[in-house]
Amino acid sequence: MGKRKIVLSESDSETDLFRKDTRDYDLDTPLSKSGDLDIPLSKTVTLSHKKLKTVKNEDEVDEETSLSGFTSNTSVSSSPVKRIKKESKSKSKTKTGTEPKFNTKAKTSLKKEVTESKLIKEETPGEQNAEGEVEEDEEEEEEEEYKWWEDNENDGSVQWTTFRHNGVLFPPVYVPLPSHIKLYYDGNPVDLPPAAEEVAGFYAGVIGTDHEQNPIFRKNFFTDFKKVLQENGGTLNGVSIENFSKCDFSRIVDYLQQQKEIKKQLSAQEKKQLRIEKEEFEEPYKFCEVNGRREQVGNFRVEPPDLFRGRGAHPKTGKLKRRIYPEDIVLNLDKDAPIPPVPEGHHWGEIKHDNTVQWLAMWRENISNSFKYVRLAANSSFKGQSDLKKFEKARELKKHINTIRRDYKKNMKNKLMVERQKAVAIYLIDVFALRAGGEKSDDEADTVGCCSLRYEHVTLKPPQTVIFDFLGKDSIRFYQEVEVEKQVFKNLAIFKRLPKKPGDQLFDRLDPSILNKFLQNYMPGLTAKVFRTYNASKTMQDQLDLIPNKGSVAEKLLKYNAANRTVAILCNHQRTISKTHKQTIEKASDRIRELEWQAWRLKKAMVQIDADAVNKSKNKKFLTKVIKTFTKTEQKKIHKLIIDRENDRVQKRYIRENDAKKFENEEELGESVLKEWLQKVEEKKIEYNKEVESDEIEITTKINTVEKIEKQLEKLKLRIETSSIQLKDREENSQVSLGTSKINYIDPRLSVVFCKKYDIPIEKIFTKTLREKFKWAIESVDENWRF
């Protein structure tokens, strides 16, 4: 038995997509290394061993029920500790020698940024830099830039030597509503102190979303709202607010809506002006100087106050996320760096000089009392370096994966309960790409990963089918009905055995740290999450290998996306189906049906002209196979669709043109014009009706020869084909999110190589920001690179 195929069932149509996946996992490839040690003994195991003596029965697995039918193998297995030299990851091309200078473009870059998209095309692509190398990137760089991936010196713990920036950007102060816009309570206007009014406004902002329907959200909001109100001396006009259901936010909602509308109505110029002003204002915060080099800051804006929008059933959702002031902020800079200016009348909470970390600023947030950090952008050297490290680590796992798989298979029959649990857990993480699953407290949403799986999350269906059903990260449902190996099934049964009951931990001897410590034995730095990266990239490599190098760019892209989708499904990256999705799909299929009707009609006309035309046509296949006959009812339906649409269009056009004329002070079109237009549509309708009755197409000058019709048919055929493919693609992607895996899991070098080999412009696969983020990948691989 070499490869094991896991076929996911297809029973539940709702989540169908996530269970059609078929994957191969090579668990049995012979090991490259023999003579692996047969002694586990990390500290954890030693401890269990001690435990074994005292509470033997608890820790020993009951062989009777669990091991039947399997070749027994009693030896405790483990992995050799493999020491990998930390070698410098990339062969350095000659480094530029001198320390790169700090990019002084900061001042001018604003204008550049703003107009870039337009200007770029006018500039010579590929300028020469000092060394005479040709810069191939579409964004010109006057100054040579730092290519950290060609730089060898990076030891790890020290992140920077100089580190300077301008601090953070605070959200604007609250501007109270106009005095006539108020909250109403029990039908009466309420005068709120500004602080409370602000919170009421936050709630108004949530009306119309799902949060509004969430009782927890409402309760938490109302509690905090009352608190703020009280802290600010209560309402100003003596109204006492006790009951949420008596609160009427509608005027505030309308006002906010109106403000939004006004903003939208601004002319393009005004919008542009505002944008430029905003840019200018933000400019100082956008960049950070790291070791004399200019790098982009990611989230330089402090999070504004709002109601906390927790995902899933978060107990704290709806609570007020308080405003952050400079006093709350800790800044991190180098010792000699100038201290950024603070808003008038304030001071920074603390100034630190910690060069072992990457953050520029941080504050403590009040919802779960954790930290928020201001850090560099995704295209920075900090992020890039850790990204590269992450993928190199995943590639390192290639060398150990066979050993690991062999071991966990073997350990499925280990006598020690912990070892068995480890084996099964690693199996689940490896095969189903589960996350580690750390412990969570009661004031968070109840979500789980591997180690925190509970009794009720796994259902066993003999002989060897397992149904996983739980909420994972972000409360995204993980539902899979799968066949597993017998021994896995048996072990899961053991882990669920009495006295365990719903609510109990499946892996009661495990937590991520135990698992990770065990994994380190195979490879330094190996942790549970590495498996996700590894399997995602490995899957992508395998999928890409299957794509034939032929066809149009569009076709190849479609295949790339299909490969991407496989990975996204593996990682369970979902997105909510948009509210309009069903409608969109319906509309698109109606549209296709209409196109088919047009084709059918043309076909009829063709036959009318020449009875044998179909047989002679080079589109014979299309004409006979694809085009189905339309019944009279169907025809009428389509006619109605077209006529309604036409009428609609005419009405709109009439209104629009008159609006324009009014604006220009011209004479408006009279009703008669509209009537005339509508009449034309009416004529068409009559025409259609006649067509249905007589079952004959009227031959017009436009379509009076077979050749002309063929030409039109050709066009229609193409449109139908592309529309159908598009529709199918969209349908398949409707609940799968491709982005997350592209950004975080698929080694970007795979995509770069794919583009090179298949002659696809990288822009088709990586957006501008992704190209910046993955610059290290784009510039460092040749087409023979493999994951």
Next chain:
DNA sequence: CGGTTCACTTAGCATATAATAG
């Protein structure tokens, strides 16, 4: 150790912007 704290990656949704159909 075993829990907590800190720092970092990963995640989906909301909104802004671009592309495309009509």
Next chain:
DNA sequence: CTATTATATGCTAAGTGAACCG
């Protein structure tokens, strides 16, 4: 050219895992 739809980006919540601490 406009309205609609698709895509890209911004935002911040929610994970992981190592270090720290008593």
